Amino acid sequence: MSEALYSDKILALAARKVARLPKPDVTAVRNNPLCGDRVTLDLAIAEGIVTAAGGEARGCALCCAGLAVLLDDLPGQTLESLPAQIETARRSIAMGVSGLAVVLSVLQERPIPRPRQKCVLLPLEALQEALSSLSTNTHE
Amino acid sequence: MSEALYSDKILALAARKVARLPKPDVTAVRNNPLCGDRVTLDLAIAEGIVTAAGGEARGCALCCAGLAVLLDDLPGQTLESLPAQIETARRSIAMGVSGLAVVLSVLQERPIPRPRQKCVLLPLEALQEALSSLSTNTHE
Amino acid sequence: MSLVLHNRPHPKADFPIFDPAGPNAGLTYLDSGASAQKPTQVIEAVSRFYATGYANIHRGVYKLSATATDAYEGVRAQVATFLNAASEQEIIFVRGATEGLNLIAHSWGQTHLQAGDAVLITALEHHANIVPWQILRDQKGIELRVAALAEDGGVDRADFTAKLADGKVKLATFTHIANATGAVLPVAELTAEAKAAGALVAIDGCQAVAHRPVDVQALGCDFYVFSAHKLYGPTGIGILYGRLAVLETMQPYQTGGDMVATVRFDKTEFLDPPQRFEAGTPDIAGVIGLGAAIDYVGSLGWPWIEAHEKALLAYGEAVLAKVPGLTLLPAGPHRSGIFSFTVDGVHPHDLGTILDHHNVAIRAGSHCAQPLLNEFGLTATVRASLGLYNEPEDFDRLAEAVRAAQRMFTPKRA
């Protein structure tokens, strides 16, 4: 009857107030159609580096905590380094072991049960979408 | 390991030579699409009475025996009485008990296993088709 | 409250999943609306069939195959009796309700519907009774009408009537019991109304067959579908009942072996219903298991099952009413077997996970009924649904676990 998944740290992260950026360079929105959850992610970027990140989540605690961690971790990262970090995080989550790598390091403590992995992934998917819409725009 | 179904009587009936009528009043053909068997039945009729019956079967022993019995039994029967007799025979066969009633009395001795009932029924179906084409013609 | 079943122990003991010495000891299972657990009688019927009587059916001349065929066809007759169909020819074995509805859309809809016709559903449908009609709409240019949700969570009867008025509706198809809320629809009245307006009627009985007797002739419907796995039977098998006169006008669905009379490369002739609609080797063992499930339900009897459920519903409603911040979705004038709710401040998925930590299995999400939840302004709820093995205590455990979740999500005062 372990409720370990919902550690105080996670609950605090989930309750954290997050805010949209006033003038983002790129915005991405991802839905989880199965539960109706939605994550919006804003990035400000200068010279290939994330200078600020904002957003909002309508979702469960895991989804909100995931976004909060992401917003903490993103500023200062190079765009170049992000795809590999996303991939690592995705794989760790899927493996059911912890080790959510750099991006979601706070969630490392507990394996995420499979039915809930999608919740944690939603903010990452928004990030991925933001990156791909950036690169599309660059090429145009 | 009873081969009772194939009694000497049935085998003799199955081996009996049967012949088409030269000038039938009605002819019906029925196929069993599942095994390719085919029964042709000819009737000569006068004043509502079967005066002669002939036909041929390309089929298994049960089908051929069924036709032979039918050809024996039909002459002298009133058309009126046949539908009820067909129905009785059909029901007895389906019940898996014997008692094939009037029409197939010789087959009475052994229950016909379900997968083979269609074989015995084929000549009866030909008879039914002959009767219905007769009545259609009459009404025209 | 008395839930005693005379002459036998409480049926929960028939379900090995609840074995107190087994791996799921202490399980509170409140997800029978998604799928019901299986009694030993069903599990053993299936394994006994494989172990002692297995053969493919319909084509074998040997005893084993003939006996298997008799057993398979015997269940067809049994299902006809279970639904009070006029004949066993009206019973088609399908994979489940989803396939049954798709079969109707394809084999009846493709030939009988044309541009300008309408199909009427309700706002309370499962995706399985929405999407096949959308596909038809997009392919054939028919109109898909949706009878609105009433304030009380039932069907808006006036809207249902209005949407039949112009006579364009050729098929009205609705759920017997809404899987996302437990609302029991007045299916006999809706059927009579739709038939009077010249439409055929299909009923999605998925959530009904395990909870109340169904009489398709009394209902007067043309089609009725359900899945065996919600009736304590195996997965992979379900029933499409179709009125024979209607089935006879319908094209085949899947094609191949077992549904044809003659096959030539230029031309093929099909068998009559029900064989016309059962192509290929069916789920023979699934059918045997469904027969055992119907026997099992029959051994308890509807009076006990209905009384048991009535008592459980009353108890559950009382218990849930006492949980502050819990909002129950309304289920119209009559509720059956299902409570769908939200809890202030706790997301349904978090709630689901925390309930699981308390060994309470419920469903969280949209319950394959996104449009209905949207009507309530929601995207997800938590749903507790009942089976005949549930006990009043299950609601106590549910409520306790909900309170624990609430405590977790209440901001801590320092």
Added chain:
Amino acid sequence: MSLVLHNRPHPKADFPIFDPAGPNAGLTYLDSGASAQKPTQVIEAVSRFYATGYANIHRGVYKLSATATDAYEGVRAQVATFLNAASEQEIIFVRGATEGLNLIAHSWGQTHLQAGDAVLITALEHHANIVPWQILRDQKGIELRVAALAEDGGVDRADFTAKLADGKVKLATFTHIANATGAVLPVAELTAEAKAAGALVAIDGCQAVAHRPVDVQALGCDFYVFSAHKLYGPTGIGILYGRLAVLETMQPYQTGGDMVATVRFDKTEFLDPPQRFEAGTPDIAGVIGLGAAIDYVGSLGWPWIEAHEKALLAYGEAVLAKVPGLTLLPAGPHRSGIFSFTVDGVHPHDLGTILDHHNVAIRAGSHCAQPLLNEFGLTATVRASLGLYNEPEDFDRLAEAVRAAQRMFTPKRA
């Protein structure tokens, strides 16, 4: 002849249907081509799942459902390995081969074929690989071409080549092993030829998967279908392998729950393959049983299975050759697992019944391959087909029973 399997007893002991103390004692089962018997390992995997791990999948947040989902998806990965598919996304669970072929005809054929296109089959097909294409032909005005039977009972390769020549063939679909004769088709060569001519290729692997390893990537085919019940697995489940790039271009088949991303009354979005093609609650227990069947076959290993079959075929051929008046249908250059024959003076159905009286279970009839039998000028044969539990003695019993039938039908000399 040695049929010893090192380190374990002969696998026949794994199949409870042959229990010498059971109701089928003495059974000679030679109808595995219609459906194979099930080992205890499969029967118990299914009942254990129901008894200890059952829940609906994909939507539950609780452990039982997550574990069931993992088991279900684990079998998808296992099947991908079994067929050497590039990814488990290429594995779609269907009811059986019949549904797999119908799914291709509908979801690929409806969108990718148009009047003037052709589909190429062979004269050796099961009805399941004929009728769906006839339906498409009649609906869409495509041409259905049939590669002829060769003298030796194989495919007429020159005719196959000729029928591809004009580039109109968009899909070539053929059986791996002909169920009515046992002819093994040169599927790798046929596939290469059809692909070179610009066609996609579907292979009906029903009679192959239990007899030899299949490598869809080595074959180079776009689709491969089979039924679990012929692979010692449960009824009600089968596999459609589809190359991902092709699956991604295909429309849904059945629609409803579990295959949609979002549903609104005006518009619905579908999930990616394989989910796009799996509407509704699948045969979860069937999938678990299929996994156990693949494990079982793996535990024996292909070397043993193939050597065992080779020995049986040689023995069977020798025994049947000694029965006067018995004519074996030719099976091309290679035969696998099946003997189809007629006996002078004894109708196949009578023969089937008499063999049954001798406790020998074979199939009599057209084997859902009427066009092929017609090519041989026949409407029915008797077919003996092999499983891994067969022993050489089974052929002795078969031959003895055939002789008994011949004696019965020989006119008695007074």
